[in-house]
Amino acid sequence: AQSVTQLDSHVSVSEGTPVLLRCNYSSSYSPSLFWYVQHPNKGLQLLLKYTSAATLVKGINGFEAEFKKSETSFHLTKPSAHMSDAAEYFCVVSPYNQGGKLIFGQGTELSVKP
Amino acid sequence: GAGVSQSPSNKVTEKGKDVELRCDPISGHTALYWYRQRLGQGLEFLIYFQGNSAPDKSGLPSDRFSAERTGESVSTLTIQRTQQEDSAVYLCASSNSGHQETQYFGPGTRLLVL
Numbered sequence A: 001a002q003s004v005t006q007l008d009s010h011v012s013v014s015e016g017t018p019v020l021l022r023c024n025y026s027s028s029y030s031p032s033l034f035w036y037v038q039h040p041n042k043g044l045q046l047l048l049k050y051t052s053a054a055t056l057v058k059g060i061n062g063f064e065a066e067f068k069k070s071e072t073s074f075h076l077t078k079p080s081a082h083m084s085d086a087a088e089y090f091c092v093v094s095p096y097n098q099g100g101k102l103i104f105g106q107g108t109e110l111s112v113k114p
Numbered sequence B: 001g002a003g004v005s006q007s008p009s010n011k012v013t014e015k016g017k018d019v020e021l022r023c024d025p026i027s028g029h030t031a032l033y034w035y036r037q038r039l040g041q042g043l044e045f046l047i048y049f050q051g052n053s054a055p056d057k058s059g060l061p062s063d064r065f066s067a068e069r070t071g072e073s074v075s076t077l078t079i080q081r082t083q084q085e086d087s088a089v090y091l092c093a094s095s096n097s098g099h100q101e102t103q104y105f106g107p108g109t110r111l112l113v114l
Helices: none
Strands: A003-006 A010-014 A019-021 A023-026 A032-038 A044-050 A056-058 A064-068 A073-078 A087-094 A108-113 B005-007 B010-013 B019-024 B031-037 B043-050 B065-069 B075-079 B088-095 B109-113
Touching: A003 A087, A010 A019, A019 A108, A023 A032, A023 A087, A032 A064, A032 A073, A044 A056, A044 A064, A044 A073, A073 A087, B005 B088, B010 B019, B019 B088, B019 B109, B031 B075, B043 B065, B043 B075, B075 B088
Parallel strands: A010 A108, B010 B109
Antiparallel strands: A003 A023, A019 A073, A023 A073, A032 A044, A032 A087, A056 A064, A064 A073, A087 A108, B005 B019, B019 B075, B031 B043, B031 B088, B065 B075, B088 B109
16 A cells, blocks of 8 residues: 655754655555645645656755655755745655545644744 | 635535535646545545546545536535534645646635534
8 A cells, every 4th residue: 555654743943944854655666756835724735746757856945855765755855944934744645556646644844933 | 827716615514414515627637636634634535537537436435425527627525414523624636637747736625514
């Protein structure tokens, strides 16, 4: 069965410091992996996606993620946090040959302190 | 262009009543998905429509849940005899096709069953 595990339910950083949100996946085949962000009272927005091209994926707002098959990880990083980055982040897998349905992790709440 | 829209934005109902939730996908998108997000949780897949193919209903939690889609347009999710555990945000997403395509999410319908 395909699944994703977000290792931290809550991460707190200071503005200007690096962000690391951890995600491990389980998949029998090469999956498609995504990170989505959900700001309070706003819809889900795609940050970035991996679809078996380059293993280092760059997304919007300075975020990037690296697909590491040997570690079954897809951690999300950003060099310098901004106050506007405070939100809920979801690591998502789209299993192979299941029509594109998404399996979401439980989410990581990112807090950014001034 | 217009994004995915959902109505109503909020719905309060009494236990045992039926509710109908509506989703208008992005024009031209052949794939449509319904997800449920309980408080503090990630999204759970409910059902997936792709063109004229039979829908993937594997995520529907019980036979009280059903969904329809007319062609490649509007979809409705119906919950019969609502229970308190049905309280959640119901999100709709659409994409150009299926696997690996970016899904664009609507703002959701917040359902509260009293």
